[in-house]
Amino acid sequence: MSSRFPILARLAVRNLRKSLRRSLLTGAAMVVGVGLLAMSRAFAEGGHEDWIESGVRIGTGHIALQAPRFYARRTIEHRLGPDEVRAVLAALRDPTLADDALEVAVRLELQGLASSAAAAVPVMVNGVEPDVERRFAELDTALEQGRYLEPGDRLHAYIGVKLAERLDLELGSRLVLTAQDASGEIAAQLVRVAGIFRTGLPEMDERFVQVPLETAREWVGTQGAATSVAVLLHSSHRVRGVQRALLERLASHRDQIRVLTWQEAMPALEAAVKMDDFGDYVFHVVTLVIVALAIVNTILMSVLHRTREFGVVRALGLTPGDTGTQVMIEGLVLSAVSGVIGIIVGFAVTWLFWRDGLDFSGMMGDGIRGAGVMLKPVFYPQFTPRVLLQSFTFVFAVGVLASLYPAYRATKIEIADAMKFEE
Amino acid sequence: MTPRAPGHGISGLFRRPWWRVGWRNLGRNRRRTLFTASGLAIGYCTVVVMSGLGRGMVAEMVGNGTGILSGQLQIHGLEYLPERSVYETLGGKEGTDVAALVDRVAGDPSIAAAAARVYGGGLVSSGDATVAASLIGIDPRREPEVSSILGTVYEGTQLTEGSNQLLIGREMAIRLDVGPGDEVVLVAPAADGSLGNDLFRVSGMFSTGLTELDGAVALLPVDALQELIALPVERIHEIAARVADPWAAPDAAERANSWLISDLVEAKATAWTELQPEMVFYAGLFESMEWILLVIIFAMAVFGVANTMLTGTFERRREFALLLALGAGPGLILRSVLAEAIALGVVSLGAGALITAPLMFWWHEAPPDMSWLYGGYTMAGGLVRPVLRVEYPPEMLWMAAVALFVTAVLAAIYPALRSAHTPPADTLAGR
Amino acid sequence: MRAGREFPQGGRPGGLLRTARGARLLVLVAVPQLDVPQTPPVYAQEGPAEIVDRVDRLLRGESSRGLVAMRIVTEHWTRSMEMRIWSLGTDHALIRILSPQKEAGLSTLKAGNEIWNYLPRVDRTIKVPTSLMGAAWMGSHFTNDDLVKEHQLIEDYDVEIAFDGVRNGVEVWEFDLTPKAEAAVIWDRIVYLVRVADLMPVWARFYDERDDLIRTITWSEYRTMGGRLVPTLVTIEPADKPNERTAVQYVELEFDLDLEPAFFSLRTLRSRDR
Secondary structure (H helix, E strand, O other), X not given: OXXXXXXXXXXXXXXXXXXXXXXXXXXXXXXXXXXXXXXXXXXXXXXXXXXXXHHHHHOOEOEEEEOOOHHHHOOOOOOEOHHHHHHHHHHHHOHHHHOOEEEEEEEEEEEEEEEOOOOEEEEXXXXXXXXXXXXXXXXXXXXXXXXXXXXXXXXXXXXXXXXXXXXXXXXXXXXXXXXXXXXXXXXXXXXXXXXEEOOOOHHHHHHEEEEEHHHHHHXXXXXXXXXXXXXXXXXXXXXXXXHHHHHHHOHHHOOOOEEEEHHHHOHHHHHHHHHHXXXXXXXXXXXXXXXXXXXXHHHXXXXXXXXXXXXXXXXXOOOHHHHHHXXXXXXXXXXXXXXHHHHHHHHHHHHHHHOOOEEXXXXXXXXXXXXXXXXXXXEOOOOOHHHHHHHHHHHHHHHHHHHHHHHHHHXXXXXXXXXXXXX | OOOOOOOOOHHXXXXXXXXXXXXXXXXXXXXXXXXXXXXXXXXHHHHHHHHHHHHHHHHHHHHHHHHOOOOOEEEEEOOOOOOOOOOOOOOHHXXXXXXXXXXXXXXXXXXXXXXXXEEEEEEEXXXXXXXXXXXXXXXXXXXXXXXXXXXXXXEEOOOOOOOOEEEEEHHHHHHHOOOOOOEEEEEEEOOOOOEEEEEEEEEEEEOOOOHHHHOOEEEEEHHHHHXXXXXXXXXXXXXXXXXXXXXXXXXXXXXXXXXXXXXXXOEEEEEHHHHOHHHHHHHHHHHHHHHHXXXXXXXXXXXXXXXXXXXXXXXXXXXXXXXXXXXXXXXHHHHXXXXXXXXXHHHHHHHHHXXXXXXXXXXXXXXXXXXXXXXXXXXXXXXXXXXXXXXXXXXXXXXXXHHHHHHHHXXXXXXXXXXXXXXXXXXXXXX | OOOOOOOOOOOOOHHHHOOOOOOOXXXXXXXXXXXXXXXXXXXXXXXHHHHHHHHHHHHHOOEEEEEEEEEEEOOOOEEEXXXXXXXXXOOEEEEEEEEOHHHOOXXXXXXXOEEEEXXXXXXXXXXXXXXXXXXXXXXXXXXHHHHHOOOOHHHHEEEEEEEEEEEOOEEEEEEEEEEOOOOOOOOXXXXXXXXXXXXXXXXXXXXXXXXXXXXXXXXXXXXXXXXXXXXXXXXXXXXOOOOOEEEXXXXXXXXXXXXXXXXXXXXXXXXXXX
């Protein structure tokens, strides 16, 4: 059959052209289906990357390096000492990893009490490096009043709007933070409100305080220490690879340093994204089935119409396999051509109309909370190779699935019966 | 399959009702009809099932967000929210006849059950470990009808009225390192200024999947908590009610408020929609997704159906030409093709309903457990467990049916017009 | 006070836990004490900071034991308690409630930065967690945090004399205390009135950054007890609740006892009969 392949291919293409209108209509269904798929994949990819990114930025990064029991205990006893912090930073500077890591944030997280003359509220205090954190957690974008922390700040704090309300604080107000220090004693630290943020997440707006890292270290007496080193990667798809590489490089510190992926550190976020993905896949499979049915219909009709023709070519020496192959090629060519057009149309439309984001803010307001993350009301499509690959796989799957049955039917045509066949 | 000889005579075509014409035309190529109809049926099924899944998720979110503890409707003293001061009890300082008020609330037609609650804050301590906790006094008999938290007790036993027992969450149990039967100390500032403290026995542990409940809430019999924080039995903070259909809660709250006012009870009913507006919004978002899905699915189907109709009418072009040559008007042909489309719609809808009904039923009654794929998470403040249950979307059932017919007819317009304008002479001559 | 102390969600007993913050337990466990008769005022040469420190030291005392009646008035209830207190410097204190009967034996131990409560009813000791350090102590207008703060005033505040003269027939100094640049204190200003003749404090007013008065502590009924002159009545009043107050009345006081730090142990806390 392979020797006859070129002829069969030409026959197939000729056939599609002969019934051009039918091919075009079928193709149109495919174009719409694949176009929508490409569009929805682009938005899903963008949306999920965005969701994950917002989550990891505000949380522990794509990868978090912590003392083994910090994740469960959250107390300063379980911290990375200066040596470990140095080892982690050195490992991350390794040329093979430096390409993957976009930002590396050293943080000292402390459970404590924030007091003012008005009240006292338990809070989570994060000692951060302002310049790094501006690019990492991007909490500066949630600024409502004042300014974000800056390098060189010392007694400055960046606090949530609900905390400011409860403690009756304004910009410049005194705020006394109390927490257990490295030796287990209670230590107090004065800071002043430099900026007030509003994220829309109650746990952030009510319970979160950022202060300069060095201030926090001095306050609890842990020079050079950190509770976590958070790593933001260029792409969430590199998480496993980077985790493995880090584990390898930090093998000598295995008992002091734990390397957590965002999936391990934020299981709820992973679940939400997976659930959303699952819904998308269900939708795609359904689309696939509907489009495939349209194509099966077209090809099958054309096969039945040509029963006589097939009978003749069989009588002239083509094998059942040959006729089957011809039909298969018809189906694949039709799917491929319309599919590629669909992908191009889908991406083009998405790019033309929504490359700057699909804005739902009229409907969603400032966004919505999902798995502990504020989902922004603007969705950005992403055109990654993965999306393209998925779309092509889809097209290929539709083509093969939709051609199989008609091709099978074509192999079953008996010469004798076919000759009797009246059109 | 043997194709039939076309038609049973022109006169027949003139006389038969349109639906029989359509039906007969469909029968001409059963295989083709089968594929087209399956496309439409699957489209219908998809829209209904996906809407059902969306509603299932919303129902899950709303159900858990309101059902685990808070209830769909709450009644508080006028000044209780938002500060939740321990002194702001229902009916003011004198309190109220709790049993009568609870019965009155439960008497509303849309309210399934109601139960009294008392709230306090304090410390739970065992050995060296002490945690700050929200203490919630519940009525062990009525509470199971109102919220689902007691249903999540995975170890130990339920509370008994009037005894110093408590239920704690899984995470608190770990932090205190206690289990059923262990004694803990409860310390809580009491309403008379004293420091209430007493020994309680852990009767069991619950696990809701929500950190804020599993780590920071202790449930105890309402009378035991009242004793601990020195509140007389007629003083409670809340009556929580379950409204079987969460969306009926705002109306139920309105009804409750009107009789609370006319009975001069110093209390106010609030529905969950007011307390958790984010969830209402999220449900709305899901609903708009259903419409988008409907449009997408049937937009694809239009092309498939148009293609089939075009093939079918093309095959019958000689028949149409003959009819036109014999003096039939183009309107007749137009009608006959549209009739075919409508018949296709009927068949597809029947098939769609046939595949959708058992699927929906099964997915509603025995939802698949997806915990192998993902764990639980919170959305808009409500827990979503890894279980995919569909809820029946009543208006989607017929909206999707309408969309299906519109699709079939829309797809038939072009083929119908083409058929009506078949040039008789050329066609019959085979050119 | 605006927001109450923090308890997790729900049941936050508002008035009960609302409290003026930052007063030191010192006003409770360690009274100002001065050997009488005193030398006439020779403090004129000293700067204001030194004088305030002197008063502050008097307020801190060495070791003491006393019998105290506390009366708490809030919007919702009024109650009186009797308690015995022991103190050693600023690090150690023990308070045991004698009455009312319901709470008799309930005790609080301050050892360094930690606070422990002993509950005789259940025979247990409980350490107050950090998150509740801001909560009211025994329903009073003192917080647990007030019990552990032990910095000296002049370590945290700069002192100026705002007034020096006769008021209501008594010669007084009015000091203006403003926090030093990095002092971890919540007040923006404290105004402190002290009698010149015997260095007895009269009142202290605590202000926030909007210069709103948050609370007032008043000392009065100066008597000689245990051989020293002391203000035997201390009253704390939150400014935003004019009808609320906590009053501490000293009934008995002894000084310079033979107390060891070891006395302030969990064991002593638990023993019922002291």
